Amino acid sequence: MKKAFIFDLDGVIVDTAKYHFLAWQNLANSLGISFSEEQNEQLKGVSRVRSLEKILEWGNKTISEEEFTELMSKKNEEYLVYISKMDTSEILPDVPRVLDYLISKEQAIALGSASKNARIILDKVQLATKFHTIVDGTNVSKAKPDPEVFLIGAKELGVLPENCVVFEDSVAGIQAANIANMISIGIGDAEVLHEADYIFNDFTEIREDFINNLVSAKKV
Ligand code: B16
Ligand code: MG
Numbered sequence: 001m002k003k004a005f006i007f008d009l010d011g012v013i014v015d016t017a018k019y020h021f022l023a024w025q026n027l028a029n030s031l032g033i034s035f036s037e038e039q040n041e042q043l044k045g046v047s048r049v050r051s052l053e054k055i056l057e058w059g060n061k062t063i064s065e066e067e068f069t070e071l072m073s074k075k076n077e078e079y080l081v082y083i084s085k086m087d088t089s090e091i092l093p094d095v096p097r098v099l100d101y102l103i104s105k106e107q108a109i110a111l112g113s114a115s116k117n118a119r120i121i122l123d124k125v126q127l128a129t130k131f132h133t134i135v136d137g138t139n140v141s142k143a144k145p146d147p148e149v150f151l152i153g154a155k156e157l158g159v160l161p162e163n164c165v166v167f168e169d170s171v172a173g174i175q176a177a178n179i180a181n182m183i184s185i186g187i188g189d190a191e192v193l194h195e196a197d198y199i200f201n202d203f204t205e206i207r208e209d210f211i212n213n214l215v216s217a218k219k220v
Contacts, residue, residue: 002153003159003164003165004152004153004157004159004164005110005167006109006110006111006166007099007110007111007112007167008173009113009115009118009121009122010114010169011169012092013091013095013127014086014090014091014092014143015090016083016121019082019083020043020079022078023053023078024040024043024075025053026073027078031056031059031071033055033061035058035193039058044171044172045168045172046143046170047114047137048076048116051073052068052072076116079117083120083121084124086121089124091127093204096127096130097203098191098203098206105212105215108132108159109131109132110135110153110157111133111135111136112166113135113137114143114149114212116137117137118134133153135149135150135152135153144170144173144176145173146171146176147173147179147180147182149165149176150180161180161182164177164182164183165185165186167185168181168186168193169186174186175195177196183197183214184197184198186200187200187201187202187203188201
């Protein structure tokens, strides 16, 4: 039986949340807005536009449309400086093992990320060739928890949603997978990701027999 396995990027394959944090923090501080790691948590899986809107809301600040666009590119320029220094050492533990096992079992594999920088990051960590299709922030119009990103991935792989498995680190991403009627696997804190069908701290906990069961399982 063939299943599709859809991977989120930030927080699942690599820990780029720390770079988003540094770039958003600099930007927030330049506007006189304080920005904590807890607030950064709330931006996981959230689009760039929505992230800036939230920071401005937290700081009770209104800016012009022009300034908004300028700030968005400024944030991304700084983020790209961090990204440019990434290499394979930044891949989260056991991600390549799970990807290679799925490939050996001839399963379909997609990326389903909100990031417009997903391709650059996958190239930097040399994982781009492991994916049959890459769906990212440049292909979607609706942000997670809307299931659009995962549904496009399933369609491109020619696999029905109920035969798809999604790995996600954000609440919005787990909700998107559930709405899409896909099996949702949370990577991270069990309390935060309690809506997921299964939860693991990281990929080191995902064993081959679990993957074999997923290959024959169906979302109920
Ligand atoms: P960019 P994911 C998301 O990626 C991040 O979690 C989120 O923090 C970020 O704002 C969003 O991508 C957009 O990223 O600014 O690079 O387009 O977790 O969906 O892979
Ligand atoms: Mg993520």
